Amino acid sequence: MATNIGMMDSAYFVGRLEILSWINSTLQLNLSKVEEACSGAVQCQLMDVVHPGIVPMHKVNFDAKNEYEMIQNYKVLQDIFNKLKITKHIEVNKLVKGRPLDNLEFMQWMKWYFDSVNGGVLQKYVSNPVYSSINSAP
Numbered sequence: 001m002a003t004n005i006g007m008m009d010s011a012y013f014v015g016r017l018e019i020l021s022w023i024n025s026t027l028q029l030n031l032s033k034v035e036e037a038c039s040g041a042v043q044c045q046l047m048d049v050v051h052p053g054i055v056p057m058h059k060v061n062f063d064a065k066n067e068y069e070m071i072q073n074y075k076v077l078q079d080i081f082n083k084l085k086i087t088k089h090i091e092v093n094k095l096v097k098g099r100p101l102d103n104l105e106f107m108q109w110m111k112w113y114f115d116s117v118n119g120g121v122l123q124k125y126v127s128n129p130v131y132s133s134i135n136s137a138p
Contacts, residue, residue, distance in 0.1 A: 016100075019107045026114075034107055038098040039064040040073030046110055047080050050117045055080055070096040086113075 016034055023031055027045050031037065041062045048055040056076060064070045074092040081088060088109060094102040 014108050014111060016104055019104065019111060022111055022114075023107065033100070035098045035100045035103045037107060038095055038103050039070045040077055040095070043077050043106070043110055044073060044080070046114060047077065050114055051080070051084065054083065067096045088113075 019034055020031055023029060023037065023042060023046075026049060027042065029042070031042075037043065039061070041060050041064065044055050044057065044060045048057060059076050060073055061069050064073055071092055074090055074095065078090055080086075081090070090106070091102065095106055
């Protein structure tokens with residue numbers, strides 16, 4: 001499966017609110033801004049939904065606040081991409097800065113990948129109670 005798509009692909013025309021709704025309903029979170037996913041933990045959880053058991057969730061820092069902590073989460077994500085032979089380049093230095101556009105574009109790609117693997121079927125994420133969630137919905 002091709003894992004790189006061009007910037008003019010329809011995947012990049014999915015709006016911020018639709019992305020947030022998708023993240024929140026899939027992972028049972030309550031994010032209000034796309035950049036709240038800049039730590040990489042959300043992306044690891046989404047990959048765990050698509051490929052259950054492949055993500056070493058014990059290595060994901062859900063409370064990452066500093067760039068060096070976030071970078072560790074992206075290393076976990078990159079390892080997953082490598083295992084799955086996903087060739088998508090992760091621009092870690094941009095994502096950890098928390099800029100809305102950079103994070104939106106990456107989450108648009110994540111949604112495209114999720115839909116291409118799942119056929120657009122939404123699955124609820126049942127997290128392991130050992131791990132905290134990011135901004136969990138009540």
